[in-house]
Amino acid sequence: MKRLTKTQVFYGIIVLFLFLLPLFVHNQYVIHLGIMTFLFITIAIGWNILGGYTGQISFGHASFFGIGAYTTAILWLRLGMPPLLTIPLGGLLAAAFGILWGYPLLRLRGYFFAIATIGVGEATRVLASFWESLTGGSSGLTLPVPKVFSKVPFYYEMLIIAFLVFLLSVWVYKSKFGLGLFAIKDDIDASETLGINTPLYKILALALSGFIVGIGGSFYAQYIFYVEPGDVFSFEKSVNLILINIVGGVGTIFGPVFGALIFLVLQEFVLVLFPNLHLLVYGLLLVLIIIYQPNGLAGLIAYVKRKMKKTKHDGGT
Amino acid sequence: MSINYLLVNAILFGALYASIAYGLSIIYGVMKVVNLAHGGTLMLSAYVAYTLFTYLHVDPILSLFVALPVFFVLGMLIQRYLVDKIMDAPQIASLLLLFGVWLLMKNVAYLIWSGDEVGYNLSYALKTIKILVPVSIPRIIIFVISIVTTVLLLMFLKRTYLGKAMRALSQNRDACSLVGIPVRRVAQITFGLGTALAALGGVLASMIYSFSPEFGGNFLLKSFCIIVLGGMESTLGVIVGALVLSLIESFSILVIPIDLQEMISFVLLVLILVVKPTGIFGRRATI
Numbered sequence: 001m002k003r004l005t006k007t008q009v010f011y012g013i014i015v016l017f018l019f020l021l022p023l024f025v026h027n028q029y030v031i032h033l034g035i036m037t038f039l040f041i042t043i044a045i046g047w048n049i050l051g052g053y054t055g056q057i058s059f060g061h062a063s064f065f066g067i068g069a070y071t072t073a074i075l076w077l078r079l080g081m082p083p084l085l086t087i088p089l090g091g092l093l094a095a096a097f098g099i100l101w102g103y104p105l106l107r108l109r110g111y112f113f114a115i116a117t118i119g120v121g122e123a124t125r126v127l128a129s130f131w132e133s134l135t136g137g138s139s140g141l142t143l144p145v146p147k148v149f150s151k152v153p154f155y156y157e158m159l160i161i162a163f164l165v166f167l168l169s170v171w172v173y174k175s176k177f178g179l180g181l182f183a184i185k186d187d188i189d190a191s192e193t194l195g196i197n198t199p200l201y202k203i204l205a206l207a208l209s210g211f212i213v214g215i216g217g218s219f220y221a222q223y224i225f226y227v228e229p230g231d232v233f234s235f236e237k238s239v240n241l242i243l244i245n246i247v248g249g250v251g252t253i254f255g256p257v258f259g260a261l262i263f264l265v266l267q268e269f270v271l272v273l274f275p276n277l278h279l280l281v282y283g284l285l286l287v288l289i290i291i292y293q294p295n296g297l298a299g300l301i302a303y304v305k306r307k308m309k310k311t312k313h314d315g316g317t
Numbered sequence: 318m319s320i321n322y323l324l325v326n327a328i329l330f331g332a333l334y335a336s337i338a339y340g341l342s343i344i345y346g347v348m349k350v351v352n353l354a355h356g357g358t359l360m361l362s363a364y365v366a367y368t369l370f371t372y373l374h375v376d377p378i379l380s381l382f383v384a385l386p387v388f389f390v391l392g393m394l395i396q397r398y399l400v401d402k403i404m405d406a407p408q409i410a411s412l413l414l415l416f417g418v419w420l421l422m423k424n425v426a427y428l429i430w431s432g433d434e435v436g437y438n439l440s441y442a443l444k445t446i447k448i449l450v451p452v453s454i455p456r457i458i459i460f461v462i463s464i465v466t467t468v469l470l471l472m473f474l475k476r477t478y479l480g481k482a483m484r485a486l487s488q489n490r491d492a493c494s495l496v497g498i499p500v501r502r503v504a505q506i507t508f509g510l511g512t513a514l515a516a517l518g519g520v521l522a523s524m525i526y527s528f529s530p531e532f533g534g535n536f537l538l539k540s541f542c543i544i545v546l547g548g549m550e551s552t553l554g555v556i557v558g559a560l561v562l563s564l565i566e567s568f569s570i571l572v573i574p575i576d577l578q579e580m581i582s583f584v585l586l587v588l589i590l591v592v593k594p595t596g597i598f599g600r601r602a603t604i
Contacts, residue, residue, distance in 0.1 A: 116590060119586055122583060235534070239416075287414055291403060
């Protein structure tokens with residue numbers, strides 16, 4: 001048997017700890033925080049695959065989240081499908097929606113794509129509020145809350161999803177597909193010359209990204225028991241995904257994880273004290289990070305590690 | 318609803334849209350930076366006009382004399398201390414940076430004016446003049462100021478040294494340094510001018526719309542749609558783009574539900590980006 005490295009043992013302990021947590025912590029609020037953290041990690045990873053790996057910044061990912069949420073709500077309410085089964089469908093529908101708008105829009109480069117995605121997000125929200133017969137309009141849909149309700153099953157459900165999505169993102173990062181995505185980010189013309197099918201790669205990245213965020217949305221609907229366009233399709237949701245990734249480190253494996261943790265700590269503990277200042281904090285974070293540390297926390301950690309190694313080598317001189 | 322009404326409406330809105338889009342267009346044209354803080358500037362300047370009117374009874378037209386210099390300086394500062402630091406980074410960095418600035422602006426507005434929807438009533442808001450159909454006075458004032466702005470802007474860009482330097486910068490930045498144009502200085506002034514123009518748009522818009530700190534996002538998208546329609550870099554293109562958008566919006570009432578009107582600028586943006594990314598003129602004009 002191969003010997004495990006120190007880091008592998010460390011990660012193993014963390015995962016084990018997370019799985020055992022509900023056994024000895026019965027505080028519903030802590031469990032809720034865990035669920036939200038896993039949810040944010042999941043959808044931030046989804047965004048990162050398109051925005052971080054491929055370099056196509058999207059301001060419209062709430063559309064995927066909303067479609068996932070509404071898929072679950074509608075299938076559950078109207079057709080009585082068991083909610084768990086609707087999760088993959090929510091993801092698939094979001095992916096299909098991504099392909100639908102990605103096909104024309106992914107031809108655009110840089111900014112143009114980014115701005116067009118603002119439009120995608122807004123248009124989807126407007127459409128969702130308008131299409132009342134399907135979505136219940138802007139008042140939303142309320143889902144049946146079961147009589148006995150525990151957060152623990154949701155905790156495990158979301159933990160497993162987040163874990164799998166994380167492994168998927170690591171696999172993509174290391175695969176040939178991922179290399180292609182990073183090549184597109186660095187220089188799309190050069191990667192085309194090298195024989196990468198850039199339109200296909202970009203649309204696959206978008207579909208995968210949409211799929212993951214769609215799954216998150218689908219879970220969210222089941223957990224909150226209520227969906228409305230102003231929430232699940234909101235511009236703020238899209239912005240949060242960008243923020244989490246910028247803070248954590250765009251295009252890194254751990255970026256979305258760090259980012260989601262920081263974001264939740266900020267939201268739940270710091271900003272409750274200053275409820276009027278959350279945009280100010282987000283704005284300042286964006287401005288400072290972009291100017292001084294464009295690779296976010298993950299970049300900072302890598303930098304410090306490099307520095308420490310260097311001083312070790314230089315030791316004594 | 319008569320065709321006359323829709324037509325007059327479209328032309329009046331076209332002028333307003335153009336003056337809202339100039340700021341975005343000039344900054345993009347010269348610096349190739351999409352100023353996402355544009356929406357925030359529109360919103361803040363609307364509040365400035367609102368505050369001056371409500372508390373000091375200053376007419377919004379007069380408040381322009383306060384708002385424009387203030388926002389000019391603000392724009393210069395943003396360029397000098399923020400955007401300039403990342404001019405060498407990938408383009409997308411400036412987009413995210415300016416998005417951060419927009420969030421800051423929103424929060425400032427929430428703190429000062431709260432999140433309530435506000436507006437103000439001009440004494441002459443309900444008086445009308447008949448031009449084919451009755452048109453309210455504020456909308457005529459907006460139209461006239463837009464036209465004046467357009468003429469001044471064109472003259473500035475064609476005739477003055479600074480205007481020529483900006484146009485040169487939009488064509489080739491490196492060559493400008495070579496011939497001794499102070500590139501950074503011109504970039505700062507451009508950003509100042511673009512922000513001041515956005516403020517002009519915001520003050521004009523505040524005369525007929527109510528607004529909250531979230532105001533401006535919609536107009537950002539519209540402005541972007543307009544400059545894409547007009548071929549990204551020309552002042553005349555902005556006018557044509559603004560008219561096309563306002564005509565389509567105005568006449569769309571005949572065929573699509575009003576709730577879906579918000580989607581028009583977006584759909585148009587996507588169509589033009591995909592079908593004819595060089596704008597309706599089909600070639601890149603210069604500013």
